[in-house]
Amino acid sequence: GVRTEAISWVSPYARITNRLKGYIEKLLPLLPIKHISELTGVHWHTIKEIDKQRLKRVVPTVSWGDLRQLVMDEFAIFKGHRYATVIADAQTHQVLWIGIGRSRKDI
Structure with a gap:
């Protein structure tokens, strides 16, 4: 074998x-x-x-039960007119989600 x-x-x-x-x-x-x-x-x-x-x-893994406050910010991609949005925990500053776009529909 x-x-x-x-x-x-x-x-x-x-x-x-x-x-x-x-x-x-x-x-x-x-x-x-x-x-x-x-x-x-x-x-x-x-x-x-x-x-x-x-x-x-x-x-690190996200402890969803401990989340109390979220922060949301947008940033330009490649210095153009395309944007992305980031959502993070306000206390730990851990990024939870990043998405392309900045409109309500995109989020």
């Missing part, structure tokens, strides 16, 4: 080493995914999956 070995520097069923994954995770807050892909030679979708896993670890 087929036998598999546990290797300390590769996660089970992973296509990249733990060290490369850690390097990509450190680059993600600094560079766009496209640039990281060109720099490392790793496919864009693989880097996006690493980013999703990183964000699940880093971003």
